[in-house]
Amino acid sequence: MKSSEIRQKFLDFFETHGHVVVPSSPLVPGNDPTLLFTNAGMVQFKDVFLGQDKRPYVRAASAQRCVRAGGKHNDLENVGYTARHHTFFEMLGNFSFGDYFKRNAILFAWEFLTGPLNIPRDKLWATVYAEDDEAADIWLNEVKIAPSRLVRIATSDNFWQMGDTGPCGPCSEIFYDHGPEVAGGPPGSEDADGDRYVEIWNLVFMQYNRDASGELHPLPKPSVDTGMGLERIAAVMQQVHSNYKIxxxxxxxxxxxxxxxxxxxxxxxxxxxxxxxxxxxxxxxxxxxxxxxxxxxxxxxxxxxxxxxxxxxxxxxxxxxxxxxxxxxxxxxxxxxxxxxxxxxxxxxxxxxxxxxxxxxxxxxxxxxxxxxxxxxxxxxxxxxxxxxxxxxxxxxxxxxxxxxxxxxxxxxxxxxxxxxxxxRASGKFTMQTSLEYVGLPTKFHGYETLQHEAHILVLYKEGSRVDFIEAGEEAVVVLDQTPFYAESGGQAGDSGELLSGGGTFTVRDTQKIQAKVFGHTGMLSSGRLVTGDRVIARVNPVARINTAYNHSATHLLHAALRQILGNHVTQKGSLVDADRLRFDFSHNSAMQANEIRQIENLVNMQIRKNHEVATQLMAYDEAVKQGAMALFGEKYSDTVRVVSMGDFSTELCGGTHVQHSGDIGFFRIVAESGVAAGIRRIEALTGEAALAYIQQQEQQLQQVSDVLKAAPQEAALKLSQVLDHVRQVEKEIAVLRSKLAGMQSSSLIEQAQEIKGIRVLAAVLENVNIRTLRETLDNFKSRLKSCVVVLGTIEDDKVVLIAGVTDDLTAKLKAGDLINFVAQQVGGKGGGRADMAQAGGTLPDKLPQALTSVTGWVERNL
Missing domain, CATH: 1.10.490 (Globin-like)
Structure with a gap:
């Protein structure tokens, strides 16, 4: 039986028994950033089991894709070398949320294995937790499994718990016996680690809640979580011992x-x-x-x-x-x-x-x-x-x-x-702000409705410590009972503004969350005195807020445009939105082409011109995602979320501040596209007046270039190309002349070569040449002198340029790299290269003649 048939038979079986077939959730748990990957079928139902979420069904079944690699599941080194270790696998599971319990869970499993899969009853074993008499009774008296094939396990292997506290309960596992030709003993025996008996299905009965003291309390509605690895059951059905043979x-x-x-x-x-x-x-x-x-x-x-x-x-x-x-x-x-x-x-x-x-x-x-x-x-x-x-x-x-x-x-x-x-850490140039300890009321946010609101000071912090008052000139963090200030979140920068009281003015330069629902207003008291309990008028900087809104709304349009032009694989990987600009990081594995950038820019500006109403709506998370709202992986969302939509072009979950109509943005301009990591690109862009100023600056620069070229702006590119062609031609002519000049100098210099122990040694300065000409001259000298050591130098832009060469017959004793470093140190530089050729630079041109005179001595010492 093919794996695909097993998967479908499983889902069909449970659907006929009143279960809703639920699609596999992604491998990145959308609502649990604490979990690295989805590693079991129950992960997408975790909040249901914890009582924090309700579904319109009480029975579910799924074929869940899972990854176990990293963290406590890191056994990567075993993958490929054992019969059943995998990084990726599929988990078939059926679940009951307060509906059926042990009896149905066991009977469903037995019926499926011996019915649709037609596995012989005498090939199946079962285990129960040692103290779970109820499950044992079902196996023995209803399933009628042979007592010799039911094993009570006293260890934690047959007792499951989500954490140190919370839902937990006993397990019952079903094993398949591969037969006596495979080594290994039955579950619970000393030889249980062998391969003969393989666990194929685990039935978890969540019937208790463990409190902080470790005591178990019965749950009012016990639940069931089961898991059967598709690869393992496929190996059974295809009569192979290793999963790698399915x-x-x-x-x-x-x-x-x-x-x-x-x-x-x-x-x-x-x-x-x-x-x-x-x-x-x-x-x-x-x-x-x-x-x-x-x-x-x-x-x-x-x-x-x-x-x-x-x-x-x-x-x-x-x-x-x-x-x-x-x-x-x-x-x-x-x-x-x-x-x-x-x-x-x-x-x-x-x-x-x-x-x-x-x-x-x-x-x-x-x-x-x-x-x-x-x-x-x-x-x-x-x-x-x-x-x-x-x-x-x-x-x-x-x-x-x-x-x-x-x-x-x-x-x-x-x-x-x-x-x-x-x-x-030692090289870091920043210090972490001391975490602020706060116990009290959350901050009530009014920033969607107004930019000014009356408030009272709950707490003042100075230099990380709680204080009763602050004086003029002092830096502080102010916590208010309510505020119109938006605290940095979701990539949007925190608001700036001021807090006005009868006793002074506090200038707010940033707003951050010091706890999930507690806003800290960071800044300096410009004048007067602020005291805990003071009444203040909290006033947001309206220009910064509206400019930030332009950029944030444009970011949503950009995200939608990227998905439309580049493909649905594009998702947000990070963003920064403030009053000056926007930055958007997204998944894409290649640099964008110029025509793609223009397409996206044009599409965003088209949506701006359509002047969509920017609508916000509160709704259930599941409903929002069902309606197509973009949710960011790794973000933890509450049951109720805020959805921001712009016509039918963009719909995202977002808690930020936005314009009322897309036309308010005015204009959108991409100013940079770059890579920030493998598979992640970054777009930087401007909106409104900032975008217009950028265009005007570019026009001004183009006009300046046109004036220098003595050409109209529309002809500047052609004229510049002609100038560059001319420059390249002149550089070629200069190179020819330098080569001729070097040749003239070399003819006279070659006679200056000294002979040391049968080896010709030449060290000389060439004038008005570059490194390329030095290399050509070096090769010429090595060819003409046959067995030789040559060091040549020149001065270019007030810097020393050196090159050394050693013919192949001498490199066993004399290394060009060692020689060039010896000379370069004398002119304030260093270099490197091969045994036969090396280059260097230096910063002391006046030392060059003396440094070259030391070459013969070095050669003599090293022969």
Whole structure:
């Protein structure tokens, strides 16, 4: 039975038993930034189990894509070398939210396994928590499993909990017996770690709430969370012992063999590559980009491990991205989002392959040399150098070392990492503001409705400490009971303005959240005195606020335009919106072309001219996303969210301040497009009067260039091209003349060559030449003098330029690099190069003649 058939039979079975089939959620948990990746089917229902969310159904079933790599699930080194370790897998699950409990959960599982899948009853074993008599009774008296195949487990393996406190409960696991030909004992036995008995389904019964003291309290509505790995059950159904032999993997392993040229399909490197393309492709589909932190670094580690295994198979050219098409063929029907993102996924992977290829070969050379020298332990210094200089994740180095039966010094690596962090801190040019301790009322925000509001001072902070009052000239942070000031959030800068009281004026230069719902107004008391409890008029700077609104609303239009022009793979990766400009970071794996920038700019300005009403609406998070509102991955949203829409062109979840109509923005101009990280681009833009001023400045500069060229502005480009052509021609003529001049000088200089122990040595100054002419002259001297050492120098722009050459017959004793450094030190410089040719520079031109006279002595000493 194919994996796709098993997946569909599972969903169909539970749908006929009253379950709502829910699509797989993304691998990046949208509402839980504390979790690195979705690693189980229950993740998308976490808030339901915690009672913080309600769904219109009480039974659900899903086929959930999952990633377990990084954090406590970091067993990357085992992937490809064992039968069942994977970075990516699919979890089939059925869930009950206060509806059915143990009896139905067990009966559903048994019916599906022995019915639609037709697994023989005597091949199935079950475990229950040692104290769970209820579950044991169901297995023995209703399912009628043989008592010899039901095992009570007393350890935590059969008791699940979400955390130290909260929902928890016993588990019941179902195992498949592969038969006596496979080593291993039944669950709970001393040989349980063998491969004969494989867990295929885990049924979790959430029936308790554990409090801070550790005591268990029954939940009013017990729930069920189950999970069955598709790959494991497919191995059972396809009668193979290793997951890597199921249909899903066979196709990918064959594809990996095709692109690497490896013929042995049992090679572990092919298994690694086949596993990793699934994880990498789905992570990129779900908007993760290779990077140096968090989720991006986990993706980079997986990618680079796959690339290294291709290198191990002899594949030195980018190959990994070629497997995306094969993966889409295998899994695209079940996951249409993968098919839609195919081109983007392949592009990101190829970019990372090319990036790593630059250092992989050099890094492997360093590693091979170290492995040959360091015995059975690779030092922490080497591991750190590979990480820091060549981009080798630690587990990649460990992977290679393990193949050679060499351990790595992790403790030494951590020491090197700590030293690097200390150096980084020491060189930092900023200090963190002391965190402000606050216990009290939240700040009530009125900034959507008004720019001025009466308030009372709740707390004053000076130099990080709470004070009762501040005097004129003192810096402080003021917390108010209510405010029209917007606190920095979602990429929008905090408001500036002033707080006016009968006793003084406090100038607010920034507003930040010191807690989730507590606003701190940072600034200086310009005059008078402020005391805790004072009544103030909080007044926002209206010019800065409206300019910020222009830029924020334009950012929404820009985001929508980017997705329309470049594709739906574009998502926001960061933004900065203030009164002066906007900056928008987004996922895209190549630099934008000039015509794309113009298209986007034109589209945004078209939407501005349409003068859309900018509407805001509060609604449930799920409803907002269902209606197409863009939500940012990694952001934690409350149940009720604010939706900002501009006609049918842009709809986003946003708490920022905006214009009333898109036409208020006036004009939009992109001023820069650049890359900030692998797969992430940045656009900087201006709006309104700032954009107009930028255009006027460009026109003024164009006019100045036109005046210099004595051409009309529309003819300036052609005239400049003609000038540059003329300059290039003149430079060629100058080069010819310099070469002739050098030739004339060299004819007389060659007679000055001295002979030392049978070797001709020449050190001389050439005038009015450049480095290119020096090289040509050096080659000429080496050719004519045969066995020789030559050092030539010149002065260019008040700087010394030096070149040294040694003929091949002498490089065993005399190195051009050593010689050039000896001479360069005397003229205030340094240099380097090969044994036969080296260059240097210096800052002391008056020392050049004397430095050249020292060459013969150096040669004599070193022969």
């Amino acid at each position: 249909d899903l993997f066979r196709c990918l392993i064959e594809a990996a063999a095709r692109v690497t040229g490896e013929q042995d399909l049992s090679n572990n490197s092919l298994k690694v590559i086949a596993d990793h393309i699934r994880a990498c492709a789905f992570l990129i589909t779900d908007d993760v980009i290779p990077g140096n932190e968090g989720r991006g670094y986990v993706l980079r580690r997986i990618l680079r491990r796959a690339i290294r295994h291709g290198y191990r198979l002899g594949q030195k050219q980018p190959f990994f991205h070629l497997l995306v098409d094969d993966l889409v063929d295998v899994m695209g029907q079940a996951y249409p989002e993968l098919m839609a993102a195919k081109k983007h996924v392949a592009g990101v992977i190829r970019q990372e392959e090319e990036r790593f290829a630059e250092t992989l070969e050099n890094g492997m050379g360093v590693l091979e040399a170290a492995l040959a020298q360091e015995g059975n332990m690779l030092s922490g210094d080497v591991v750190f150098r590979l990480y820091d200089t060549f981009g080798f994740p630690v587990d990649l180095t460990a992977d290679i070392a393990r193949e050679r039966e060499v351990r790595i010094d992790l403790a030494g690596f951590e020491v090197c990492m700590a030293q690097q962090r200390d150096r980084a």
